[in-house]
Amino acid sequence: MKLAPVFTDNAVFAENKPVYVFGSGEGNIRVSFRGDTVSAECKDGKWLVRFPAREAGGPFALTVTDGAETVTLNNIYVGLVYLVAGQSNAEFRLEESNTQESEYVSDEMIRSFFVARPWDANDPVKMSDGWRKAHSAIVGKWSALGYLVARAVRKEKGGCVGFVSCFQGASCIESWLAPEDSTRFRLPDEELYCDHFIPEFAYWNRNSVIYDSMLSALFPFSFSGVVWYQGESDASPEEAAIYASELKSLFDTMRRSFRDKTLRVALVQIADCDDRIAVNGAGWRGIQRAQELYCLRDADARLVVSRDICETDCIHPPTKTALALRIADSLIR
Secondary structure, eight states, X not given: OEEOTTOOTTOEEETTSXXXXXXXXXXXXXXXXXXXXXXXXXXXXXXXXXXXXXXXXXXXXXXEEOSSOEEEXXXXXXXXXEEEEESHHHHOBGGGSSOOGGGOOOEEEEEXXXXXXXXXXXXXXXXXXXXXXXXXXXXXXXXHHHHHHHHHHHHHHOSOEEEEEEEOTTOXXXXXXXXXXXXXXXXXXXXXXXXGTOGGGTTTSSTTHHHHHTGGGGTTOOOSEEEEEOOGGGOSHHHHHHHHHHHHHHHHHHHHHTTOTTOOEEEEOOOOOHHHHHHHHHHHHHHHHHHHHHHXXXXXXXXXXXXXTSOSSSSSOSOOHHHHHHHHXXXXX
């Protein structure tokens, strides 16, 4: 009997949303949490239980047993928890930003979980680390936006705030889409942006690779919202023309798979980048317009504009604090 990897000591569950606990095993599984016990029979080696939405609080224990084995997770909190997903500007580490080390604050009520990338055994943060409490000695290796957004949300709302990092630099959106959608939207090679073909990116930029190996491993964990920062690797004019439709497919899949029809999305509009715009203005501006168009059509998506607060002389703007404040505001207002 096993819990899915996202369930460890120190986990954060979403307040006021159903809590889904899932894993693998055989026979009857009983899960106890906050005074409730729910049972499920394993089907095809998998199990899933649902607890009703509850208010914030903690610490709690969560106990899982199949009769022969019992696992207890401790120091569980219910609060606000966000999925941080996308490509390199979502991945961009706090230590790579211009945030001063004096701002690397230890706070056991800010917590992070990292989804493993099967192709990168050298990641400084491991999924096997489980949920980690923020400590000044380790947060430099965390996503800058993940940490800074969590810090801003906690300052505003209090309670426990967690984020799940699920990202891959230079990833194209087709890799994030469910197989049927990735196939449906695939354009001829000559219409695709160059990042699809750079050898070091090729492994994860195949149809649905990230969806299959990373994103789907989280379904149906409950989130308070999603931060999505991606698009730089789909910046051909032809891809820009379909990008809003691809976003719809992606977030439709997320909401269905996370079992949350109104899941909030903070969609970061890609920043201006002088050299990319100089050689590919139509594609770059096209992605920005597609992101804006999608948010106009989706009542639960918020566009987070970055171009006026980010450097334009590099693809990875090092100033992340102001952007994190905008993202946090879009998630909680």
